[in-house]
Amino acid sequence: MNRRSWMAGASVEATLELWASSLREVKARMRPLFTQERVAASAGQFLDGLLGEERRKTGWMRAEAAGDPGPWRQQAILGRGCWDADSLRDIVRDYALETLADPDVVLVLDETGFLKQGKASCGVGRQYTGSAGKITNCQIGVFASYVSRHGHAFIDRALYLPKAWTDDRDRLLAAHVPESVHFATKPALALTMIERAVASNVPFSWVAADSVYGVGDIEMALKRAAKGYVLGVNANHSFRSWGKPLAVAGTAKDIAEALHENAWRRLSAGEGTKGARLHDWAYLDLADLDADDFNAAFAGVWTRGLLIRRNIADGDLAFFSTWCPVGTPLEKLVTVEGHRWAIEDSFETAKNEFGLDHNETRSWHGWHRHVSLVMLAFAMMAIIRNRANTRPSDPPKTMRSARGKTAN
Known part of the structure; x- marks a missing residue:
């Protein structure tokens, strides 16, 4: 531009x-x-x-x-x-x-x-x-x-x-x-x-960032500050659910490969120079946490999740650890991730x-x-x-x- x-x-x-x-x-x-x-x-x-x-x-x-x-x-x-x-x-x-x-x-x-x-x-x-x-x-x-x-x-x-x-x-x-x-x-x-x-x-x-910044102290600091995030993680990063009807455990790559095709939705992460930046997306709720559970100074229930992006052309996968207020729709998480283009x-x-x-x-x-x-x-x-x-x-x-x- x-x-x-x-x-x-x-x-x-x-x-x-x-x-x-x-x-x-x-x-x-x-x-x-x-x-x-x-x-x-x-x-x-x-x-x-x-x-x-x-x-x-x-x-x-x-x-x-x-x-x-x-x-x-x-x-x-x-x-x-x-x-x-x-x-x-x-x-x-x-x-x-x-x-x-x-x-x-x-x-x-x-x-x-x-x-x-x-x-x-x-x-x-x-x-x-x-x-x-x-x-x-x-x-x-x-x-x-x-x-x-x-x-x-x-x-x-x-x-x-x-x-x-x-x-x-x-x-x-x-x-x-x-x-x-x-x-x-x-x-x-x-x-x-x-x-x-x-x-x-x-x-x-x-906060949005790639896998260089995706785990560790940044996650905890954002949780305590009441900030949502979509942070990139590597394919071998482990995820586990608790308190959810669907049990999830394993690496991000293994979880993605086990998903049924109907788990994916085609969504735009925003407008690019050639139009809508479309990918296939899947999202898994892993756990709901009350703010008291992580010593926050605010009230509310937040959800930890795994967001997966699949390239339409070649099937290449990217993985993101997410944190958001309970009930946040997939479309919002996709939009947040799409802001990284800026x-x-x-x-x-x-x-x-x-x-x-x-x-x-x-x-x-x-x-x-x-x-x-x-x-x-x-x-x-x-x-x-x-x-x-x-x-x-x-x-x-x-x-x-x-x-x-x-x-x-």
Whole structure:
């Protein structure tokens, strides 16, 4: 999806006005991060470069767009400048929520790779990335995307550091990794994002993720926070029912292969570029639990289940552990799982349009600053798209409040 298609719902004149007002607004929001006016101006020019038409968002190209004689000011924003990338992350989150917030939101967790040469870039190493479909030299970033009926945007991110990094103090010092940072698995990074979202009162009801994140502490944290989930699991993951008329026990694969054909239903997980994304689905209720059974601070009965997806063309199976309020229909679980496409689309768009993988710095701070600025650019476009498709007679509250604001 390119940025022009994002804004197809409004006239050229309205789109230009939305673009200008939105750009002023986001620059004003991040202005307090910088103690000096010239640094804030350079950060604004950095954002302009990310939003520009250049395919490569390198320091030289951003500098040329900004009218600078060289890339030094642009590079300083990511390196020598003194500002907090985590504060910008929080600004992006709050900015996105003002327009995209909805109680039925799915928080989608996933990772993407950043191909790199050499050994100096923070977190780089030979590791598997789905972006390349193989083990290669890369960095891995874990992201949380906020997916609602109003649109979707990244609201959190973390750079994964392999043990080869966290066990090498000299390497950490050279990349300016804070002393407080220690080894954390990708699920642990994702769990921190979930906990941060809950602590910040981010409205969401569901979490969806692939099998990297599908079992363990994430499940328990979501149960205690009254959040439903559809989390991928491997074919050999064991399931067992209790208190149900149909006894189920075994691996996900064995359970699926034993199902009668009438257990499957053909449903759409959402609209894709080629129309409805149809698969065959089966769902098994495994157990009903009262909130008191898992020490929750709320009341209600919830259901643990197994959701199975079968490819229509080749019969390939995928498996998901589910948790939802009792009585949740299969169609809802399928829709939640289908929301995972949004983060894949977001990675592609952020890389192709906003230079997510064009970071030239090697430091911990450089990676988080670059990625956070790209997240801001992405959120701005998501909000422009939402506003462009909103009826002129009923402008969103955030648009009304943004009028009259000026950028620094």
